[in-house]
Amino acid sequence: MSAVALDSGVPRGVSGSGARSRAAESADNIPVIELRNITRTFVTSGGVEVRALRGVDLKIHIGEFIAIVGQSGSGKSTMMNILGCLDKATSGTYLFAGRNIRNFEPDDLAWLRREGFGFVFQSYNLLPHSTAIQNVEIPAIYAGYSAEERRIRAEALLTSLGIGDRMDHRPSQLSGGQQQRVSIARALMNGGNIILADEPTGALDSQSGAEVVTLLKNLARQGHTVIIITHDPALAEHADRVVEFRDGQVISDRRTVDEELPAPGNTRLRDMFLNRRIASPLVGIGEAIRMAMSSLTSNVFRTFLTLLGIVIGVASVVAMMAIGQGASQMIVDQISSIGTNMLTLQPARIEGQRGPSPSTLTFDDADAITENVPNVIATLAEIQGSYTVRYGRQDYSSTVTANSANMPEIRNWPLSQGVYFTREDSDRYTAVAVLGATVADRMFPDGGNPLGEYILIRNVPFQVIGVLTRKGGSGFGGSDQDDAVFVPLKTGALRLFGQQFARSISVAVEDISRISETENTLVEFMTVRHGTQDFRVFNSAELLDTVSASQATFTMLLGAIGAISLVVGGIGVMNIMLVSVTERTREIGIRMATGARQSDILSQFLSEAIVVSAVGGVLGIAVGIGIGLLLRVVGAPVEFTTAPIVVAFCCAAGIGLIFGFTPARKAARLDPVVALANE
Ligand code: ADP
Ligand code: MG
Secondary structure (H helix, E strand, O other), X not given: OOOOOOOOOOOOOOOOOXXXXXXXXXXXXXXXEEXXXXXXXXXXXXXXXXXXXXXXXXXXXXOOEEEEEEOOOOOHHHHXXXXXXXXXXXXXXEEEOOEEOOOXXXXXXXXXXXXXEEEEEOOOOOOXXXXXXXXXXXXXXXXXXXXXXXXXXXXXXXXXXXXXXXXXXXXXXXXXXXXXXXXXXXXXXXXXXXXXXXXXXXXXXXXXXXXXXXXXXXXXXXXXXXXXXXXXXXXXOOOOEEEEEEXXXXXXXXXXXXXXXXOOOOOHXXXXXXXXXXXXXXXXXXXXXXXXXXXXXXXXXHHHHXXXXXXXXXXXXXXXXXXXXXXXXXXXXXXXXXXXXXXXXXXXXXXXXXXXXXXXXXXXXXHHHHHHOOOEEEEEEEEEEEEEEEEOOEEEEEEEEEEOOOHHHHOOOOEEEEOOOOHHHHHOOOOEEEEOHHHHHHHOOOOOOOOOOEEEEXXXXXXEEEEEOOOOOOEOOEOOOXXXXXXXXXXXXXXXXXXXXXXXXXXXXXXXXXXXXXXXHHHHHHHHHHOOOOEEEEEHHHHHHHHHHHHHHHHHHHHHHHHHHHHXXXXXXXXXXXXXXXXXXXXHHHHHHOOOOHHHHHHHHHHHHHHHHHHHHHHHHHHHHHHHHHXXXXXXXXXXXXXXXXXXXXXXXXXXXXXXXXXXXXXXXXXXXXXXXXX
């Protein structure tokens, strides 16, 4: 084997005299890669300048099999990274198929890496959580092949490289030689026009190393351009050309074979490059989601933690809003059940007076209001107390109310059995009682008929003459309106309460639109009648408005608490995504080396954030509804409405987008060579 100096080698600046250099003059024979005076200077974190390449000239033609040799630290890897467009030269010119790449956009460089190059690394650089076939498919994902095309081609490549039976194994389940074959298959996936192999045998035993070199040699014979770095001179001799580096410079460039290089018939790459479609489609949304899912399932615990924040956030929004909604509905219902056309008078201290509320409202006041205040249909004077009611041997404590005969009408509360007492019953102090549904059920279980029976209230016998229909509205915080016993006003005043004053007088107005006016007249009338304002008036319509408004505020407040936990969840997503980017820097480097654009990386990490958040959103809604239903069983007022559920879900997905963006952009902006060097 005699060495043939090539024009790109030493001595620099001297044009070689080989057949190749003359052919290079013709347009068809432009070198696929031409480097002119390339330098690369690193500035270490300590500010020291390291000149890794000090002016390299090199021409590489299609179909060549080149070995780059040299001592450790001589700049071989730096050279390789620049050749493969993973790194940019500090100065000098890089012509790819005759085109200067200096002004190439990152996407153009990604295109070159994807369609032009195939990388084989000493440490294989396979994704540890992906199977052999998935690793091989990666470059084709970014090239836009369909899943079917990818699988067929990857299977064919793995089979032809002799590891067809290991396709579903993960890298950790493969030997070094097998892993290197997987990475060669990956390099070939998009065509592998120029294969750059940085110490491909460095981590292999001599047997596997020799096999890998034979593989690469065969590829070169098939028309691939193969550039391999090796420190093993024996392996280097397999190459057609050996370029030796020392201290960042080419010190020798020789051919190991005598025969003429094969005619450079393979102009496909150059044509492809000149006609390239930079705007090849981005990785599809389905593919992005699939990749997101597989990377999320590869670290289940971390994904679970990320999810947890979102789930808690969404669940608390959904549950809080449902409780707020339920609570306000309950209060509105309770006020409405009193009737919205009501003014209620209660005794009050005169201004400046101290002590307990005085008894000021008489039963006659009630009648006088009905007669004298316009727009009043009826009044209802009431006295109330809590007493033990006894039937036979059964004691039951309930609210006893003495009021007038028109209660069922005013409260819109009909009887289910028997009759309500009359005005005569009251005037004659008759001892009769009407039971609320709860009391009737408790004291007369098993369908016993209470009508005609005698019950004892404070040891006074009362005959039951009626039972009211059930009003409902029981539960958490709200009192059971059916837990009540009613007796005639004067009977109750005399025999139970021992006082002739009403605890309240309810005034039903006829025309609700004039309720405020009626309220004023009522206050005036009563002030004149009593000589002083020793009462106060509640307007149920106004009360309903006020309560509804404050309940809406309350609901919003609960929603806000939920929203805060959602934001906290979002920050959790961001945090974990940032960690994930740091942790997966090498993966990002591998993806970039195989041709991923910045936008592909961005969309991958964004998809992961959105998928996590959306899944968290769905789980959160389920958990929130679950909590709500549980609370409802316990008796809390819970009311689900669609709006908060939809909003919470959209917020969760949106939070994925917003909080996932920064980490995703961080990932996309990584420098491929820096990312790859990350351990
Ligand atoms: P080889 O692959 O031949 O062993 P390299 O190309 O890896 O050599 O390195 C060439 C020189 O550049 C070495 O001195 C190395 O320390 C230095 N170098 C390589 N990469 C960096 C970097 N990122 N920062 C600083 N110095 C670097
Ligand atoms: Mg190296």
